[in-house]
Structure formats: structure tokens, C-alpha cells
Amino acid sequence: MVIAFIPVRGGSKSIPLKNIKPFCGKPLVCWNIEALERCDEVDEIIVATDSDKIEEVVNSQSYRKTKVYRRSAKNACDTASTESVMLEYIRYAQLPPDCIFMLVQATSPLTETVHFTEALEMYGQGQYDSILTCVRNYRFFWNEDGTSMNYDYRNRPRRQDFPGMLMENGAFYINKVRHILESGNRLSGHIGIYEMPDYTAMEIDEPDDWIVLENLMGRHVLSKKEAGKKNVKLFLCDVDGTLTDGGMYYSENGDELKKFNTRDGMGFQLLREAGIKTGIITSEDTKIVEKRAKKLKVDFLYQGKRDGGKLAVVKEICAQLGITLDEVAYIGDDVNCMELLEAVGMKACPADACENVRRIPNIHILSKSGGDGCVRIWVDLVLSNQSNL
Structure with a gap:
């Protein structure tokens, strides 16, 4: 059994109710829900929220696999961790130990069905205990002491010859329930990396992120659909x-x-x-x-x-x-x-x-x-x- 879990609070400070604010003409949280609804590997989608408005928006869409879970107030405050609400739901639903639990972030709306499908297929091969998503970053990084972190500045590589570094993009994470209960963490054991396209690097946190990601959505996701x-x-x-x-x-x-x-x-x-x-x-x-x-x-x-x-x-x-x-x-x-x-x-x-x-x-x-x-x-x-x- 595969459960996709989307935690969405109603109390965002930088962008009020951002999880249901229209993003490219659709409530933000709906982009991930609909990508998951089309993913045959996912059995159930849980939207964990503390907000009446978010629950109303999600329930109004008539989704097939999606349910709303009302998270507790203590796990919906500014200081609550994502892990805390994950553990709350796992214990509430009494999920079986071998259930595959996929944490999905609504703030990464450019994640498509193919990404969920391929990552779950990768996880199904049994090579890894848990998986996270990354993008390849081709920037040169430095330490605060003035030393280069990921390249030799005396022999600066050409961009096309530079392998880059993998950067966590926060789109989604895959683990089994028993691993999450044992470690208290979304990641544990032998961790694998599912590499996503570089345009998925950003998450929505501030108003400027919204503008940038809407442009990226138009170019890389909507353009495919508009082309018909x-x-x-x-x-x-x-x-x-x-x-x-x-x-x-x-x-x-x-x-x-x-x-x-x-x-x-x-x-x-x-x-x-x-x-x-x-x-x-x-x-x-x-x-x-x-x-x-x-x-x-x-x-x-x-x-x-x-x-x-x-x-x-x-x-x-x-x-x-x-x-x-x-x-x-x-x-x-x-x-x-x-x-x-x-x-x-x-x-x-x-x-x-x-x-x-x-x-x-x-x-x-x-x-x-x-x-x-x-x-x-x-x-x-x-x-x-x-x-x-």
C-alpha cells in the first residue's frame, strides 16, 4: 500500500492561506493532489490540515483517492515539525509497518505524475530504505574561510564539464512506516536520491518565489499541455x-x-x-x-x-x-x-x-x-x- 501525505497548514505568515491561493489558475495544493490522483502506484492521498477553508477547497474537487485529515492544533503551530504531523497521522490511522509513506510538499507544484511514478518504481526495487528528491546544481560554492567547496579555482572547469552538486529540492520523500516510527524522521537507513529536472529546484516560501514559480510552471509544465x-x-x-x-x-x-x-x-x-x-x-x-x-x-x-x-x-x-x-x-x-x-x-x-x-x-x-x-x-x-x- 502506498500513501501520499500532504501536510498543509492554514497559518502561513509570508503568504496567507498560500496552500489554496490560486497558482496558475488553480489552488496551490491541487497541483500535487491531481498529479498524485493520476499516479497508478498511489493508493490513497491524505491532506493533513487544520484549516476549514483548505478542507472545503479540497473536498469541493471530488477527488477519487484524496481524503482530508484534521491535524491537531499542537502539530499545526509555527514551531511544529513536519515529522510531528506525520507521526500523528501514522499512529492515528494505525498504518501497517510495511506501508510505503510518501511525504509530498504542496510548495513544490511543478512535481508531475511521472516524477512520483518513477521514484516509486525506484523505491520498489528494494535497493534503498528511503528516498529523497534532488536537483543538480551547477554553481560553484565556497566556505566562509575563503576555501572553495566543490571545485579547484586554480583549474576552473568549464560548465559543460562540471558534474555539479545534488541539492535537496523538498518535493517529496519516500520511506516505510516502520522506518519512520523507528527513526522519527522522513529519511532513514540507506538513502537513495531521485534526481528531478533543474526547474523544480525552488519551493514557494516568499511572494517572490510565487512569481518565479508561476513563470517556470508556464514554461515547463503548462506549455506541454497547451501544445495539446x-x-x-x-x-x-x-x-x-x-x-x-x-x-x-x-x-x-x-x-x-x-x-x-x-x-x-x-x-x-x-x-x-x-x-x-x-x-x-x-x-x-x-x-x-x-x-x-x-x-x-x-x-x-x-x-x-x-x-x-x-x-x-x-x-x-x-x-x-x-x-x-x-x-x-x-x-x-x-x-x-x-x-x-x-x-x-x-x-x-x-x-x-x-x-x-x-x-x-x-x-x-x-x-x-x-x-x-x-x-x-x-x-x-x-x-x-x-x-x-
């Missing part, structure tokens, strides 16, 4: 850093090797079954890619295409098929993919794509890295957005 359904007729992808992890492996004989992901292969099969043409466009030119393309049964393979050459090739393919660039979906990870990404109708990049690519407007930043099944995730999104015209 797409009628994709051609699916293209890069290879290194997308279908692979970008690593270069060599055998003892000096043969170059690449590691591909079988789930991505199944994605290409699903595209074929849906009647969508597929192709690979890469800057490299190797027999390995040729063999992989044959295995995937792609309709188009173009190797040795760099920078503007990729877009020119795709325009030729579109002319051949009698389609437009708006009917093309493409996934790439580096600067040589940018021109094509900016031109196509649906665009995506792996979680570890270069910073410039991740900043492309309306791009889908996937939750997995290159070679880790990110192409399959993109395939599923493309197919779910088909208009079937």
Missing part, C-alpha cells in the same frame, strides 16, 4: 549520450564498444507498431551504430552528420515523406543537436544532457540519463501524445 496532442510521423534520435551512456569502451584488441539499453529497443518496436517512421542521426560513423540500427529496424540512418548537417538531413527526410518539422520528435543531448531540437515539433533530452540543451524552450527533460532507458521514456511520452488524426 501532436501527430508525430517521424521519430529520430542521437546515439552517443542518448541511446548510449556516452562512454567509449575498448576491447583488448582495440575494438570500440558501445553499451545500448534493451528497453530503448522495445521503444522502437512500439513506434513501428504505431506506424511511426524511425531514424538515427549521429555525428559519429561506426559499424556498431550501423549494426544497432539494423537490429532496431529503423527506416533512416545517417552517420557523420554534425551541427547544421542534422537539420538539413531531417528537412530532406520530411520532404521525402511529405511531412513538416512539426510532425517530428527528436531526442538529443549536446550542442550539436541544438539546431535540430529547436526546429522540431516535439523535443527531449536525457537528464544528463548539457546545460544549453536543457535550456531550450519547451524541451522535455527526461528523468533518466543517456543509455539508461531515457529513449524509451521519450517514446512512451510521444505515443501518449499522439492525436491519431
Whole structure:
């Protein structure tokens, strides 16, 4: 059993009743509730509040899995911790020890269903006792004594070569009831990290945060919905850093090797079954890619295409098929993919794509890295957005 728990007080000082204040046209708390309602892995959603107004707003929405729990006054004051209300509810509901308990923060409205789903799937693998969400921060940090914290200032790395640091974004936390009761904490034991897109870094705390997050919501979440359904007729992808992890492996004989992901292969099969043409466009030119393309049964393979050459090739393919660039979906990870990404109708990049690519407007930043099944995730999104015209 999976319970999502959303604590929302009525006594916010900086933004009065912020949890039900309209955010992008909808009460703030409703964004997380509705994302959780669409998450098949979540069985029940508990909104823990001390406010009549918040309870009224939540109950007026006719949600399927959501219930309101009236938290005690002592656990709704300014000094009460989130853990205190978590423990209060767990004991009140007498939740079983192996129940999965997911703490969700209403102040992180950019969290989407896919984030909850993937994190719960990650937790279900049994590798971790608890999980928290983070974003990758590419800033350079310093200690108060004038020493650099996360880089060597005498050998300053380029931003694209800098791995960054993981920063807790407070979106949600996953643990089991027995661990929470034993530790009194949302996190315990062997802790895993679910990495979210960098635009989810902020939480709403002050009025200025509200303005910034509404803009981010419009660009990264609402823009996908406003774009509506797409009628994709051609699916293209890069290879290194997308279908692979970008690593270069060599055998003892000096043969170059690449590691591909079988789930991505199944994605290409699903595209074929849906009647969508597929192709690979890469800057490299190797027999390995040729063999992989044959295995995937792609309709188009173009190797040795760099920078503007990729877009020119795709325009030729579109002319051949009698389609437009708006009917093309493409996934790439580096600067040589940018021109094509900016031109196509649906665009995506792996979680570890270069910073410039991740900043492309309306791009889908996937939750997995290159070679880790990110192409399959993109395939599923493309197919779910088909208009079937």
C-alpha cells in the first residue's frame, strides 16, 4: 500500500492561506493532489490540515483517492515539525509497518505524475530504505574561510564539464512506516536520491518565489499541455549520450564498444507498431551504430552528420515523406543537436544532457540519463501524445 501525505497548514505568515491561493489558475495544493490522483502506484492521498477553508477547497474537487485529515492544533503551530504531523497521522490511522509513506510538499507544484511514478518504481526495487528528491546544481560554492567547496579555482572547469552538486529540492520523500516510527524522521537507513529536472529546484516560501514559480510552471509544465496532442510521423534520435551512456569502451584488441539499453529497443518496436517512421542521426560513423540500427529496424540512418548537417538531413527526410518539422520528435543531448531540437515539433533530452540543451524552450527533460532507458521514456511520452488524426 502506498500513501501520499500532504501536510498543509492554514497559518502561513509570508503568504496567507498560500496552500489554496490560486497558482496558475488553480489552488496551490491541487497541483500535487491531481498529479498524485493520476499516479497508478498511489493508493490513497491524505491532506493533513487544520484549516476549514483548505478542507472545503479540497473536498469541493471530488477527488477519487484524496481524503482530508484534521491535524491537531499542537502539530499545526509555527514551531511544529513536519515529522510531528506525520507521526500523528501514522499512529492515528494505525498504518501497517510495511506501508510505503510518501511525504509530498504542496510548495513544490511543478512535481508531475511521472516524477512520483518513477521514484516509486525506484523505491520498489528494494535497493534503498528511503528516498529523497534532488536537483543538480551547477554553481560553484565556497566556505566562509575563503576555501572553495566543490571545485579547484586554480583549474576552473568549464560548465559543460562540471558534474555539479545534488541539492535537496523538498518535493517529496519516500520511506516505510516502520522506518519512520523507528527513526522519527522522513529519511532513514540507506538513502537513495531521485534526481528531478533543474526547474523544480525552488519551493514557494516568499511572494517572490510565487512569481518565479508561476513563470517556470508556464514554461515547463503548462506549455506541454497547451501544445495539446501532436501527430508525430517521424521519430529520430542521437546515439552517443542518448541511446548510449556516452562512454567509449575498448576491447583488448582495440575494438570500440558501445553499451545500448534493451528497453530503448522495445521503444522502437512500439513506434513501428504505431506506424511511426524511425531514424538515427549521429555525428559519429561506426559499424556498431550501423549494426544497432539494423537490429532496431529503423527506416533512416545517417552517420557523420554534425551541427547544421542534422537539420538539413531531417528537412530532406520530411520532404521525402511529405511531412513538416512539426510532425517530428527528436531526442538529443549536446550542442550539436541544438539546431535540430529547436526546429522540431516535439523535443527531449536525457537528464544528463548539457546545460544549453536543457535550456531550450519547451524541451522535455527526461528523468533518466543517456543509455539508461531515457529513449524509451521519450517514446512512451510521444505515443501518449499522439492525436491519431
